[in-house]
Structures are given as C-alpha cells and as structure tokens.
Amino acid sequence: MRRTVFALAGMALLGAFFGFASVETLATPAGWITAAVRTVITVAVLAVFFLLLPRWFNLPARIFLAMLSGALAGWLFKRTGAESFAIDYLNIFGALFILLLKLVVTPLIFVSILCGVSGIGDPRKLGSVGFKAIAYYLGTTSVAVLIGLLCVSAIRPGAGRSDLQSAAGAAPAGVESVQARPSLGRVIQDEALPTIIDNPIMAGRNPLTIIFLAILLGASLAALGARAQPALDVFRVLDKALIQLVMWVMQLAPIGVFTLMSKAIAELGVDYILSLAWYCLTVVTGLGLHFAFLVGIVLPVAARVSPVRFLRGFAPAIGLSFSTSSSSATLPVTIDCTTRRIGADENVANFMLPIGATVNMDGTALYQAVAVLFIAQVLNKDLTLAQQFCVFLAAIMVSIGTAGIPGGSIALMPLVLKQAGIGAEAIGIVIGVDRFLDMCRTVVNITGDSVGAIVVSRSEGAVIQPHAVEEQAPHG
Ligand code: ASP
Numbered sequence: 001m002r003r004t005v006f007a008l009a010g011m012a013l014l015g016a017f018f019g020f021a022s023v024e025t026l027a028t029p030a031g032w033i034t035a036a037v038r039t040v041i042t043v044a045v046l047a048v049f050f051l052l053l054p055r056w057f058n059l060p061a062r063i064f065l066a067m068l069s070g071a072l073a074g075w076l077f078k079r080t081g082a083e084s085f086a087i088d089y090l091n092i093f094g095a096l097f098i099l100l101l102k103l104v105v106t107p108l109i110f111v112s113i114l115c116g117v118s119g120i121g122d123p124r125k126l127g128s129v130g131f132k133a134i135a136y137y138l139g140t141t142s143v144a145v146l147i148g149l150l151c152v153s154a155i156r157p158g159a160g161r162s163d164l165q166s167a168a169g170a171a172p173a174g175v176e177s178v179q180a181r182p183s184l185g186r187v188i189q190d191e192a193l194p195t196i197i198d199n200p201i202m203a204g205r206n207p208l209t210i211i212f213l214a215i216l217l218g219a220s221l222a223a224l225g226a227r228a229q230p231a232l233d234v235f236r237v238l239d240k241a242l243i244q245l246v247m248w249v250m251q252l253a254p255i256g257v258f259t260l261m262s263k264a265i266a267e268l269g270v271d272y273i274l275s276l277a278w279y280c281l282t283v284v285t286g287l288g289l290h291f292a293f294l295v296g297i298v299l300p301v302a303a304r305v306s307p308v309r310f311l312r313g314f315a316p317a318i319g320l321s322f323s324t325s326s327s328s329a330t331l332p333v334t335i336d337c338t339t340r341r342i343g344a345d346e347n348v349a350n351f352m353l354p355i356g357a358t359v360n361m362d363g364t365a366l367y368q369a370v371a372v373l374f375i376a377q378v379l380n381k382d383l384t385l386a387q388q389f390c391v392f393l394a395a396i397m398v399s400i401g402t403a404g405i406p407g408g409s410i411a412l413m414p415l416v417l418k419q420a421g422i423g424a425e426a427i428g429i430v431i432g433v434d435r436f437l438d439m440c441r442t443v444v445n446i447t448g449d450s451v452g453a454i455v456v457s458r459s460e461g462a463v464i465q466p467h468a469v470e471e472q473a474p475h476g
Contacts, residue, residue, distance in 0.1 A: 007051065008043075015042035018089045021184050038085055045090070049255040062254040063319040070261025070323070075270055083266035088185030091263040095189040097256025099197040100249045101329040108242045108332055109354040110214045115239050116351030117218025118232055126219070129456055133352050136452045137360040138396070140298070144290045144444070145395045148366035149373065149388065151286040157278035158377025164276075164429050165378060211355055239350070246332035257323040264435050276433045283370050283437050287363055287444045294362075294444075294451045303451075303458040305342070313341035313466065314450060321446045325438040327357040327404030330446055338450045345462035349453040356449030357404050363444030364409050365399035367437060368416045375417065375426045383420055390419035404445070406438055 019039030025031045053062050077086040120126045158164075182190070221228040273280060295307045311318075317337045321330040335353050338344045372391055376383055383391070394416045402408040410431065414424035458464055 004051065008047070011043045011046040011050075012039075014046065015039040018042045018085075018092075018185075022085045022089045038082075038089075042090065045255065045258065049258065053254065059250060059253065060316040060319065063257050063316060063323075066254040066258040067261050067319060067323055070258040071265050073258070074262035074265025074267075077262060077266040078269050084183065086259070086262045086266040088183045088189070090259045092185060092188055092193075092259075093252065094256045094258075094260035094263060096193055096197070097249070097252045098260075098324055098326070098329055099193055100252065101246070101324070101326075101332065103197055104242055104245050104249065105328050105331055106210060108239075108246070108335075109357075110210050111235055111239045111242060112335060112350040113211060113214035113354050114218040114221070115232075115235055116347045116349070117215050118222040118228070118235075119347035120351060121222045123219070123222075125460070129348055129351060129460060132456045132459060133355070133452065136455060137356070140294065140448055140452070141360065141362050141365045141396050141399060142392075143293060144286075144362035144366040144448075145369045145392050147290050147293070148283075148286045148369035148395075149392065151282050151289070152370045152373040152377075155278065155282045155285070156377060157282045158374040161378050162380070211358060214354075243332060243336060246336070250333065253320060257319065260323050264439070268433065268436060273433055273436055276430075279370075279374050279430070280433055280437060282374070283367055284440055286366050286370055287440050290362055290366055291444050291447055294447055298455065299451050302455040303464060305454055305458075305464050310342060310451075310454075313337055313343075314447070316341075317446055317450070318443050321442040322439045325406040325435065325442050327361070327442055327445045327449070329404075330442070331357045331404075334446050334450055338453050340467045342450070342454060343463075343465040343467060344450075344454045345457035345460065348457045348460060348462070352453045352456060353449050356452055357446065359400045360449055360452065361399040361402055361404070361441075361445045362448040363441030364402050365395045366444070367409060367441045368395040368398055368413060371413065371430050372416045372420050372422070375422060375429050376420050378429055379422065379426065381420065381422065387420055391416060394419045404442075407434060409438070409441070410434060 016039050019035040019037070019042060020026070022038055023031045023035045026035065049062070049066070053065065057065065074086060077083050117126060120129060221232055295310055299305050299307060299310055314337045317330055317334045320333050321327065324330060327334075331354060334357065335349060338353060339346050339349045369391055372395075373383070373388075398409075398412040398415055402412055410427065413427055417424060417426060454464060
C-alpha cells in the first residue's frame with residue numbers, strides 16, 4: 001500500500017512535468033487546461049503500465065496490448081493536434097527503452113558469439129555450422145527478393161501514379177519540419193539521455209568488426225583447451241548477466257512500445273498511409289508470403305517444429321521488433337525466445353543470431369526490391385530483364401550491409417536505385433511511409449534469423465525443446 005502511494009506520487013510529479021513543460025503558454029486558461037489534461041494522461045499511462053497491467057497479464061501480452069493501444073492513442077493525438085506531446089514528451093519512455101537495449105546489445109553480440117564459437121569448439125563442426133548458416137542466409141534472402149519482385153510486378157502499385165512524381169526529391173511527407181528551437185522533451189531524448197546511456201566505446205563501431213574479433217577469439221580460446229576454461233567460465237557468466245540485464249530492461253518494454261507506436265502513428269497520420277495504401281499492401285503481402293514460407297514450410301520441413309509452437313515462443317520478439325524497428329535492439333529477446341522458449345541449441349543460436357541480426361535481412365532485401373520497382377513504375381520507367389536481375393543482386397548485397405537499426409535500409413537504397421538507372425532523390429516517393437514498413441520488415445528479418453538458428457540446430461542433431469515455457473515473473 002505504501003509502495004503504491006509512493007509510486008503514484010512519483011507518477012504525479014512526472015506527469016506534471018510532462019504536462020506543464022509541453023504546453024506552449026500558460027498565460028491563458030486553455031494552456032492550463034491542456035497542461036492538466038496532459039498531466040492526467042501521463043499519470044494514467046504510467047499507472048496502467050506499471051501498476052495495473054502487470055497484475056493481470058504476462059510480458060508478451062502486455063507488449064501486444066501496448067502495440068494496439070499505442071496505435072489508437074497515436075491516431076487520437078494526431079486528431080486532437082497533440083502530436084508534439086506524443087512525439088516530444090511521451091516518447092521519452094520509448095527513447096529510453098531503445099537506448100538501454102542498444103547499450104546492452106554490442107557487448108552481448110561479442111560475448112554471445114564468443115561463447116557460441118568456443119562452445120561449438122571442434123573446428124570441423126564450426127565449419128559445418130558456418131557453411132550451413134551462409135547457405136541458409138543466401139538461399140532464404142534470394143527467395144525473399146524473388147517474392148518481392150513477383151508481388152510488385154503482379155500488383156503494379158505504381159502504375160498510373162504520376163501524381164507521386166513530384167515527391168521525388170521533395171521533403172519527406174509526414175516528417176516534422178525542423179523547428180527553430182527543439183522542445184525540452186526533444187532535448188531530453190536526443191541529447192540528455194544519450195549522453196548518459198550511449199556507450200562511448202562501443203557506439204557507432206562497425207558490428208562486423210566486433211563479430212570478426214569474437215569469432216577469432218572464441219576459436220582461439222577453444223584451441224587452448226583446458227587452459228582457457230577459467231576465461232570461458234567468465235564469459236559464460238557474463239553472457240547470463242547480460243541476458244538478465246535485458247530482462248530488467250524489458251520491464252520497460254510495454255510502456256516503451258506504447259509510446260513508440262503512438263509516436264509512429266502520430267507522426268505519419270493514417271491518411272498519409274492510406275494514400276500509399278497499394279504500395280504498402282504490396283510490401284506487406286510480400287513480407288507476409290515470405291513469413292509464411294519461413295514459418296509454414298522451412299521450419300516444419302527442415303526442423304520439424306510446428307508453426308504454432310514457433311509463434312507462441314517467438315511472440316515477444318515479434319512484438320518488440322515491430323515496435324522498435326530494430327533487429328539489433330531486439331537481438332537479446334530474439335536469443336532468449338529462440339533458445340529458452342523454443343529450444344534451439346544454445347551454441348548454434350549464440351553463434352548465428354548475432355551474425356544474422358547484422359547480415360541476414362530477408363525483409364529488408366524484399367523491401368528494397370519492391371520499393372525500387374515501385375519507384376520505377378511511378379516514374380514510368382520500364383526495366384529490362386537485365387536491370388531487374390541487377391536489382392535482385394543489389395537488394396541481396398545491400399541487405400547484408402544494412403545496419404539493424406530503424407531506417408537502416410534508406411541509407412543504402414540509392415545503391416539499388418542506381419541499378420535501375422534512377423537517382424537517389426527518388427527516395428522521396430517512398431520515405432514517408434518507410435517507418436511503418438520498417439516495422440513490418442524488421443519482423444521478417446528477425447524471424448529469418450531465428451528459423452535459421454533452429455534449422456541449423458536441428459541439422460546438427462539437437463533436440464528442439466523449450467527450456468522453460470513460463471514467463472519470468474512479470475514484476476522483475
Ligand atoms: N530496421 C531494419 C532492421 O533493423 C533494417 C531496415 O531498415 O531495413 O532490421
């Protein structure tokens with residue numbers, strides 16, 4: 001009881017801060033009313049996510065509810081003209097959540113690959129797992145791009161849409177105009193929090209270098225045999241400690257997902273998404289078909305794991321990747337779901353999943369192909385078969401180099417556009433809805449990684465069995 005009173009008092013303080021800091025003026029009664037309403041909204045959101053929902057629902061269910069209610073709230077914020085409150089202030093929780101996940105992810109990539117490689121130990125077995133991983137990655141990514149090309153050629157969402165041509169090179173729609181002075185909430189999200197939470201040593205480093213070093217060090221530790229045991233024990237404990245850290249951070253997931261989702265919808269607006277509905281539908285259809293291929297065909301055939309079992313175990317990772325749009329930020333949860341909840345071999349999963357999160361992006365490859373062909377359709381450009389083949393290859397290569405962060409694809413799209421003879425400024429046609437499609441393709445990216453780890457585990461003789469199906473205590 002006393003704890004609840006303290007919690008409510010803290011929430012009221014935070015709510016008042018958000019409410020009053022976010023209004024432009026307090027000189028009018030309307031300003032005071034707006035501040036009071038926003039205070040109440042913040043307190044209600046905090047109370048629901050920290051006091052009420054944990055009593056009734058486990059973590060995956062709370063994340064799912066957060067996604068739905070976040071979308072609804074974002075739409076309401078946009079309709080009532082309060083999008084800046086959602087984007088600049090409420091989303092402080094979302095920003096904090098992503099920063100914390102990213103903080104853990106780089107050491108986790110390093111330690112988990114190292115443990116995976118040294119755990120597999122035998123160089124021949126390592127070679128066999130590595131070979132299978134590469135074959136799986138290239139095979140499934142090629143299928144993804146083919147599905148994308150077929151969908152966009154069949155649906156032709158860009159045909160007759162010359163109205164969109166003016167967007168090539170224009171400022172991306174749906175993205176807020178640059179403000180002269182950022183709000184206090186923006187400063188907190190973009191400067192204050194990253195100053196404390198961004199890891200200065202690891203941040204911005206190329207993950208491929210980290211992967212490379214981890215593989216080499218893991219192999220050399222394995223080669224040392226018994227002498228390396230103390231060091232390996234330390235890394236194994238560190239691996240468990242990092243996963244534990246993620247579990248703590250995950251207690252912020254429901255409120256983080258809620259605010260990220262409402263920010264995304266408030267920023268874009270449902271009307272804007274609707275104007276590009278056919279294009280979105282084409283991408284989502286392609287992604288859906290590839291998801292069905294992975295979960296409905298590859299998984300049962302190659303690993304004898306039923307889709308229902310997979311989806312039950314993998315639901316938290318799906319929810320998280322959808323709302324964060326980041327394979328890297330989702331990685332800790334992808335590992336947890338794939339090993340503990342579904343039961344893939346720990347060494348194989350520890351080795352393959354961090355690499356997969358960086359280089360295996362089926363959803364991204366599919367998306368690049370669809371986006372570039374859609375843009376070509378809008379610009380009335382007919383691509384030759386040779387050009388389409390170049391797009392196919394470029395989409396695969398670009399997906400390997402894309403960072404597992406929100407909007408990672410956009411940075412590399414000019415390379416794929418070039419294969420179709422189109423300039424980079426044409427990205428303006430699709431960038432407005434990129435955030436929404438990013439959410440969808442990230443789900444497919446991490447699903448491909450997880451299915452791959454399960455399939456290779458199985459082919460190496462592992463029995464796929466959950467370690468513990470129950471959720472951790474929701475209160476942390
Ligand atoms: N957001 C995606 C991911 O993290 C990358 C992309 O932009 O396609 O998997």
